[in-house]
Structure formats: C-alpha cells, structure tokens
Amino acid sequence: MDTGSANAPPPKPPKTSRGRPGGSNLAPYLFLLPFFLIYAVFLIYPVLAAFRLSFYESSGFGGDTFTGLDNYARLVQDSRYLEALKNTTLYALASVFILSPLALLVAVAIRSFVVPTAAFKSFYRIIFFLPFITSFVVIALMFNLIFNNEFGLLNNALSALGLQTFNWLNDERVALLAIILVAIWTYLGINALYFLAGLQNIPEEVLEAAAVDGASRLQTFWRVTLPLLRPVILFVVVQATIFSYQIFEIPFLLTAGGPSDSTLTLAIYLYEVGFREFDRGYAAAIGYSMAIIAVILAAIQLLAARRLDR
Amino acid sequence: MAGNKLQIRVAQVLVNVVLLFAVFLLVMPYLYMISASFKEGSEIFSIPIKLLPEGLYLENYALLFGETNFPRWFLNSVFVSVSRMVIAVLVSVMAGYAFAKFDFRFKNLLFVLVLATLTLPIYVLIVPLYDMMVTLGWTDRYVALILPFAAQAIGVFLARQYLISIPDEILDAARVDGASEWVVFWRVVLPISTPVMAVLGILFFTTAWNDFIWPLVVMTEDNKFPVALGLPTLLGPYSQEYGAVMAGSFLSTLPIIIVFLIAQRRFIEALTTGAVKG
Numbered sequence: 001m002d003t004g005s006a007n008a009p010p011p012k013p014p015k016t017s018r019g020r021p022g023g024s025n026l027a028p029y030l031f032l033l034p035f036f037l038i039y040a041v042f043l044i045y046p047v048l049a050a051f052r053l054s055f056y057e058s059s060g061f062g063g064d065t066f067t068g069l070d071n072y073a074r075l076v077q078d079s080r081y082l083e084a085l086k087n088t089t090l091y092a093l094a095s096v097f098i099l100s101p102l103a104l105l106v107a108v109a110i111r112s113f114v115v116p117t118a119a120f121k122s123f124y125r126i127i128f129f130l131p132f133i134t135s136f137v138v139i140a141l142m143f144n145l146i147f148n149n150e151f152g153l154l155n156n157a158l159s160a161l162g163l164q165t166f167n168w169l170n171d172e173r174v175a176l177l178a179i180i181l182v183a184i185w186t187y188l189g190i191n192a193l194y195f196l197a198g199l200q201n202i203p204e205e206v207l208e209a210a211a212v213d214g215a216s217r218l219q220t221f222w223r224v225t226l227p228l229l230r231p232v233i234l235f236v237v238v239q240a241t242i243f244s245y246q247i248f249e250i251p252f253l254l255t256a257g258g259p260s261d262s263t264l265t266l267a268i269y270l271y272e273v274g275f276r277e278f279d280r281g282y283a284a285a286i287g288y289s290m291a292i293i294a295v296i297l298a299a300i301q302l303l304a305a306r307r308l309d310r
Numbered sequence: 311m312a313g314n315k316l317q318i319r320v321a322q323v324l325v326n327v328v329l330l331f332a333v334f335l336l337v338m339p340y341l342y343m344i345s346a347s348f349k350e351g352s353e354i355f356s357i358p359i360k361l362l363p364e365g366l367y368l369e370n371y372a373l374l375f376g377e378t379n380f381p382r383w384f385l386n387s388v389f390v391s392v393s394r395m396v397i398a399v400l401v402s403v404m405a406g407y408a409f410a411k412f413d414f415r416f417k418n419l420l421f422v423l424v425l426a427t428l429t430l431p432i433y434v435l436i437v438p439l440y441d442m443m444v445t446l447g448w449t450d451r452y453v454a455l456i457l458p459f460a461a462q463a464i465g466v467f468l469a470r471q472y473l474i475s476i477p478d479e480i481l482d483a484a485r486v487d488g489a490s491e492w493v494v495f496w497r498v499v500l501p502i503s504t505p506v507m508a509v510l511g512i513l514f515f516t517t518a519w520n521d522f523i524w525p526l527v528v529m530t531e532d533n534k535f536p537v538a539l540g541l542p543t544l545l546g547p548y549s550q551e552y553g554a555v556m557a558g559s560f561l562s563t564l565p566i567i568i569v570f571l572i573a574q575r576r577f578i579e580a581l582t583t584g585a586v587k588g
Contacts, residue, residue, distance in 0.1 A: 025414070031491075032409075036405070039427075042459070042461065053438060113325040133567075138538075138562060141556070142559065144545070145354070148355075151355045153359060156358070248522070253542055270436075287436065287437065294430065
C-alpha cells in the first residue's frame with residue numbers, strides 16, 4: 001500500500017534541534033541504525049545482487065556463467081513473456097479506463113446525492129474499504145466459488161436474467177475478463193474513497209460561484225470539479241497501473257495463469273521461471289523489467305504532479 | 311422551480327438505489343462466503359442457489375479445527391504478523407524521528423534513498439533474497455517472514471511527516487531536564503507518536519497477515535505456513551472441502567476486520583489524505 005508519497009516534496013532544510021554545540025552527535029545515526037541495517041541487508045543488497053544475477057545464467061547449483069545482456073535480449077523474443085506483458089497491460093488499461101472512471105462516478109454520486117450524515121458516511125467507508133484489506137487469497141477463494149461454471153453465483157445470476165453464461169475460469173476468451181472483474185470489485189471502493197477525499201477538498205464556494213454564473217451541474221463538473229481533481233486522478237491512475245503490473249495472487253490462485261496462458265502475468269511468469277524452472281538469471285531480468293516499469297510510472301507521476309503544481 | 315426540485319428528488323432516490331446495489335455487490339461475496347461456511351457440500355453445489363443456509367451446519371468448522379492444520383496456521387500468522395508489526399513500527403518511528411528532528415550529514419541523500427524504494431516491487435529482489443534465506447538457513451523459519459520486510463519506506467515517510475509537526479520545545483524541555491536522547495525518545499517521542507503508530511501498525515499487520523508470494527517461496531513445511539498460504543492447500547485434487555475453506559477464509563478475515571474497525575476512521579483518513587495532498 002502506497003499513499004502517493006512518491007510525489008512528496010523533497011525534504012525541507014531542517015530547522016531543528018541539532019546536537020548540543022561542540023559535542024559530536026551520534027544520536028540521529030543511532031536512531032537510523034536499526035532501520036537501515038534491515039534495509040541494507042534485506043533490500044539494498046538483494047536489489048544489487050539481482051542486478052548482477054540478471055547478467056548471468058544461473059541454475060542455483062553453482063557455476064554461474066556471465067552472459068551479458070542475453071537475458072534481456074531473451075525477454076523481447078520470449079513469446080510467454082510477451083504474452084504476460086500483454087495480459088498485464090490489458091489489465092492495467094482496464095484499471096485506468098474502466099475501474100478509475102467508475103470509482104470517480106461512485107464518489108461523485110455519493111458526494112452529490114447521499115444524505116451526508118455521519119452514519120451514512122461511515123457505512124460507505126467501511127464497506128468500500130473492506131475488499132482492500134481482505135487478503136487476495138480469501139478474495140480468490142470467494143470468487144473461485146462465484147465463478148463456478150455450474151453452481152456459481154455469477155452464471156446463475158446471468159442465466160436468471162436471460163444472458164449468456166461463460167465457463168469463466170476455463171475459457172480463454174473470458175478468463176482475463178474474470179480477473180479484471182475481481183480487480184474492479186477489489187479496488188472500486190478504495191479508489192472511490194480517494195476520490196471522495198479529493199471532492200471534499202474542493203471548497204463549496206467554488207461550486208456555488210459556478211452555479212451563480214449559470215453553469216449547469218454537468219458543466220460545473222467538467223469545467224470546475226474535474227480540473228480541481230487532477231492531482232487525485234493522477235494518483236489513482238498511477239497507483240492502479242503500478243499495482244496492475246504486479247498482480248500475482250488472484251490469477252495465480254484462480255486460473256494459475258491459464259487457460260493457455262490467457263491470464264499469465266509478469267509476476268506469475270517470474271515465479272515459474274525462478275522457482276519452478278530455476279532459471280534464476282532470467283527470473284532476475286524479468287524482475288528488473290518489472291521494476292523499470294514501476295520506476296517509469298512513478299516518474300510519470302512525479303513529473304505530472306510537478307506540472308500540475310505550476 | 312417546484313418541478314426542478316422534484317427532478318432532483320427523483321434523481322437522489324435513483325442514485326441511492328444504484329449506490330445501494332453497488333454496495334450490495336461489494337458485500338455479496340462476503341455474505342456468500344459466510345453462508346457457504348454453514349452449508350453442507352451438497353448444499354453449496356445445488357441449484358437454485360440459496361443465500362441463506364438451510365440450517366446451521368457446523369461440520370465445516372469442526373473439520374477445519376479437527377482435521378486440518380488451520381489452528382496452527384492461524385497462530386503462525388498471529389505470531390508472524392504481530393512480531394513484524396512491532397519491529398516495523400519501532401524502526402520506522404526511530405528513523406522518522408531522526409529525519410524529522412535532527413540535522414546530520416547525508417540526511418537528504420538517505421531520505422531520497424528511502425523514498426526511491428517506495429514503489430519497488432518485491433519481484434525485483436525475490437530471487438537473491440530467497441538465496442540469502444537458504445544461506446542463512448532461514449527457510450521454513452518464522453524469522454524469514456518477520457525480519458526481511460520489517461524496514462518499510464512508507465513507515466519512515468509517514469512517521470517523519472507526523473513528527474515534523476511536533477514542536478521542538480517539547481523535546482528541548484526534556485533535554486534541559488538532563489534526559490539523554492534515548493530517554494527523550496522513549497518518554498516523549500514514542501507517546502506523542504501514538505496516532506501515527508496506530509496507522510502504521512494496522513498497515514503493517516494487514517500486509518503481513520495477507521502476505522502470500524514470499525511465504526510461498528520460503529515456506530515448505532505445512533506446520534509453519536501462515537494462514538494465507540495454508541488455506542488454498544485445502545482445495546486440491548483430493549479434497550474439495552469448500553465449506554471448510556469458506557469457514558477458514560471467514561475466520562482468517564475476522565482479525566483484520568476487527569483491527570480495522572477499532573481504528574478505521576484515523577486509518578482511512580491517513581491513507582486518503584496522502585492521496586489528496588500527495
């Protein structure tokens with residue numbers, strides 16, 4: 001869980017209690033020590049080791065051979081990797097173009113039409129937050145039953161409405177869609193809450209001023225609300241994209257990446273390559289490709305946030 | 311004008327109906343999970359689907375506690391999540407305090423280093439980290455689930471943000487009284503930090519409790535599984551105890567819901583203002 005701190009302002013020059021004059025002050029370093037010890041050993045070191053590993057062929061039984069950029073060259077020719085990249089990208093696009101607008105719509109509907117009593121607010125808040133704190137494992141287990149071809153809730157609801165049913169988890173035409181539906185279910189609430197917080201930040205006077213000037217509700221929304229919401233929209237979209245590229249549990253437990261790789265994601269592929277086939281150098285390269293995607297997305301967020309500030 | 315008012319009223323009712331339906335869709339899987347946990351297998355797999363169980367069938371729970379490793383998994387999760395939470399909160403607040411209230415060399419550099427890893431996916435380091443666990447002999451040991459992820463950048467970031475607003479005078483008053491830096495931290499800084507510690511505590515507890523891929527990689531011994539890793543193993547080619555799995559899912563979600571309900575307002579506010587203020 002990230003709170004968008006990536007676009008935080010750089011640390012201000014300290015205005016502080018320094019150490020006592022004259023005395024050397026070790027205190028801040030001692031306070032930093034436990035964190036940075038764990039951080040260096042279990043984060044920095046493995047990140048660097050993975051970078052090195054990504055230039056080697058390594059089965060984990062000794063005898064690593066340096067192969068230069070071979071692992072990275074392999075990525076662009078590996079049809080399974082490309083399939084995983086495609087699926088993950090489709091999933092990310094759905095998060096951006098279906099999930100995020102839907103969440104905004106829900107937030108606007110709540111803001112404009114729900115009686116703003118404390119009870120209602122906390123009711124929505126709790127319900128919307130629940131999927132976000134439920135483990136992916138439990139979510140996958142619940143939806144496993146819901147997507148069941150014959151006895152699942154979804155197909156039974158669809159056929160009751162006279163609509164077509166699908167063998168959701170075993171049909172390669174719809175399996176990814178099933179995963180996307182689960183994602184929408186999982187993240188709709190939390191994103192609506194982000195948007196709600198953004199909407200509550202817009203001063204009432206601004207909207208009233210627009211109304212006085214004769215703007216319709218729709219015009220006010222397009223011309224006033226939406227532009228003012230840009231920072232939150234940016235945050236939600238970038239977060240959704242970053243999370244999308246790392247999705248693992250839901251497809252791993254629901255479809256194991258199948259049928260015929262139609263729900264294979266980058267993370268599942270990395271797991272298979274690294275921990276089932278023990279092709280560790282290549283797995284490290286896949287990991288780095290995922291980190292590069294995350295860094296690019298975070299950089300876009302940072303740059304766009306700077307532009308918005310101006 | 312009256313017509314307009316009526317229109318708004320109708321729109322309000324319609325939108326609320328749609329919203330309530332959306333809420334229903336969000337809650338539905340939970341209701342179905344709880345209901346299925348009280349159903350016999352043949353009842354879960356029967357048509358038409360009934361939302362409420364016919365009777366209170368408790369065999370699933372009996373099976374879960376009597377014939378599976380669920381109780382052990384649950385306790386493993388409690389131990390691992392609480393331990394990781396305590397360590398992570400403590401080191402975060404210490405480091406956040408140093409960044410918020412001290413001036414020292416390499417301060418900005420170190421802070422940027424922390425920020426840089428905020429969005430780093432675990433996948434980039436999982437292979438060498440696993441190697442390290444093998445070398446240390448930590449596979450199938452709880453410490454492998456506790457220590458490696460106890461230093462979370464987000465913790466330092468939030469703790470610093472909170473502590474920067476604490477007036478220096480409070481700290482200086484304690485120093486004038488002759489308290490050492492360590493005593494100032496324990497007696498003054500930690501008590502003041504309760505709100506941010508609550509937020510971080512929930513955050514770290516939930517992520518530890520819900521962890522899946524890392525335990526999947528480092529734990530092989532069924533007895534040592536956390537609950538998130540153990541539950542899916544109940545659905546295999548030889549067992550289709552959906553009722554028991556739903557019971558286990560329900561019970562394993564309860565602690566998270568309880569912790570969350572206790573501190574929900576503050577927690578959601580902290581997370582969502584992060585998005586707004588950025």
